[in-house]
Amino acid sequence: MSSRSQPRSLSEAATDLIHHPYEAPGGFRSVQPGVFKASTVVFEDTAALRSREWKDKSGYTYGLHGTPTTFVLEERLATLEGGLQTLLAPSGLAAIALVGMALLKAGDELLLPDNVYGPSRDFARHELAQWGIVTVFYDPLDAASLASALSPRTKLVWLEAAGSVTLEFPDLGGLLRVLREHPDVVVALDNTWGAGLAFNPFELGVVAPAVRGDTRGVDISVHALTKYPSGGGDVLMGAVLTRDEGLHLRLKLTHMRLGLGVGLNDVELLLRGLPSMALRYAAHDASTRQIAAWLQGRPELARVLHPALPGSPGHAHWQAHCTAAAGLVSMVFDGGRFSSAQVDGFVDALRVFKIGYSWGGPLSLVMPYGLQGMRRFGALAGQGGTLVRLAIGLEDTGALIADLDQAFAALR
Ligand SMILES: *Cc1c(COP(=O)(O)O)cnc(C)c1O
Numbered sequence: 001m002s003s004r005s006q007p008r009s010l011s012e013a014a015t016d017l018i019h020h021p022y023e024a025p026g027g028f029r030s031v032q033p034g035v036f037k038a039s040t041v042v043f044e045d046t047a048a049l050r051s052r053e054w055k056d057k058s059g060y061t062y063g064l065h066g067t068p069t070t071f072v073l074e075e076r077l078a079t080l081e082g083g084l085q086t087l088l089a090p091s092g093l094a095a096i097a098l099v100g101m102a103l104l105k106a107g108d109e110l111l112l113p114d115n116v117y118g119p120s121r122d123f124a125r126h127e128l129a130q131w132g133i134v135t136v137f138y139d140p141l142d143a144a145s146l147a148s149a150l151s152p153r154t155k156l157v158w159l160e161a162a163g164s165v166t167l168e169f170p171d172l173g174g175l176l177r178v179l180r181e182h183p184d185v186v187v188a189l190d191n192t193w194g195a196g197l198a199f200n201p202f203e204l205g206v207v208a209p210a211v212r213g214d215t216r217g218v219d220i221s222v223h224a225l226t227k228y229p230s231g232g233g234d235v236l237m238g239a240v241l242t243r244d245e246g247l248h249l250r251l252k253l254t255h256m257r258l259g260l261g262v263g264l265n266d267v268e269l270l271l272r273g274l275p276s277m278a279l280r281y282a283a284h285d286a287s288t289r290q291i292a293a294w295l296q297g298r299p300e301l302a303r304v305l306h307p308a309l310p311g312s313p314g315h316a317h318w319q320a321h322c323t324a325a326a327g328l329v330s331m332v333f334d335g336g337r338f339s340s341a342q343v344d345g346f347v348d349a350l351r352v353f354k355i356g357y358s359w360g361g362p363l364s365l366v367m368p369y370g371l372q373g374m375r376r377f378g379a380l381a382g383q384g385g386t387l388v389r390l391a392i393g394l395e396d397t398g399a400l401i402a403d404l405d406q407a408f409a410a411l412r
């Protein structure tokens with residue numbers, strides 16, 4: 001350090017610190033990738049400014065368009081889901097809304113499965129409706145229902161496997177076979193449940209190389225990273241994955257103009273969660289299957305909904321496409337015997353399970369839903385009563401079953 005004869009002014013001190021010349025040596029390697037944060041990205045000169053292209057990953061222009069840290073997360077998610085391009089959004093719901101905003105205009109029609117994620121349905125009913133886009137619902141277990149819902153104005157079809165709350169596993173093969181006849185319709189899947197682990201969304205229906213082309217995979221996979229990739233119950237983020245550069249660019253331009261940025265601290269947490277995700281998913285899955293099997297023996301329940309249970313809606317479709325089954329199970333209380341207040345009492349009696357939305361973290365969660373008016377197709381259509389969804393965390397399975405057992409005892 002050079003010695004100073006006079007004390008520096010505060011503004012000189014500020015300048016010294018802002019323009020500090022020290023640079024740490026390169027080549028640092030650690031277990032996790034470094035976290036680069038930026039709104040501003042600095043260009044070496046005007047030539048660099050003019051030549052830099054924000055639309056691809058050849059360089060950096062502005063924090064909103066990517067830093068080395070977001071690029072690493074995007075590439076790892078693409079590998080996970082079998083896609084080629086990834087966009088990050090501030091939540092799973094923002095990722096879903098982005099797809100609708102980028103691809104639909106007034107006069108277009110959107111098809112949603114009956115058991116679509118509720119807030120996705122609300123976005124269609126309110127914002128998309130207000131912008132002149134018509135939503136038509138189809139039965140995800142019946143490919144003919146999808147075929148008859150399609151019209152020349154259909155531009156986007158959403159699939160969800162398994163369906164939200166009621167966990168019917170859709171006839172993915174049949175639905176995609178219908179959609180193969182409509183190559184101009186974009187097919188998007190909410191893949192939060194499958195998480196890139198239960199099945200490959202871009203190669204669905206490709207049973208063997210010989211029948212390749214018999215069906216089609218999806219064009220877009222959306223993943224609420226809030227769930228399994230985070231695994232902590234403490235991060236909100238979403239991703240939109242594609243395998244087509246043109247489609248990716250359409251989505252990316254809207255993404256850019258909407259200014260959908262993500263926080264780099266959150267990206268860091270996701271990069272930390274991803275390496276353990278497959279093991280956590282397997283643990284959630286194994287525990288949930290044990291609990292679902294135990295629930296099947298409960299006389300208080302009219303139905304146990306879990307795609308890997310024989311008899312659960314869409315079980316055969318689950319079997320055709322998946323080996324794994326995530327960590328959700330729903331149970332329908334016998335409506336003739338238990339009022340919704342009694343079922344609320346059951347929920348309140350649980351001690352290990354906590355009442356809360358979302359899933360994918362270590363803590364087991366419970367949420368009651370009224371069935372009245374919830375479904376227009378399938379076995380639950382027109383039914384009343386209460387459904388309780390369990391999101392199985394990473395606690396000891398025996399402790400979770402004991403907790404359920406004492407809550408059932410309180411119900412009687
Ligand atoms: C949670 C969830 C979302 C939305 O994710 P957020 O990050 O909470 O907005 C979307 N789809 C499904 C199926 C989900 O479970």
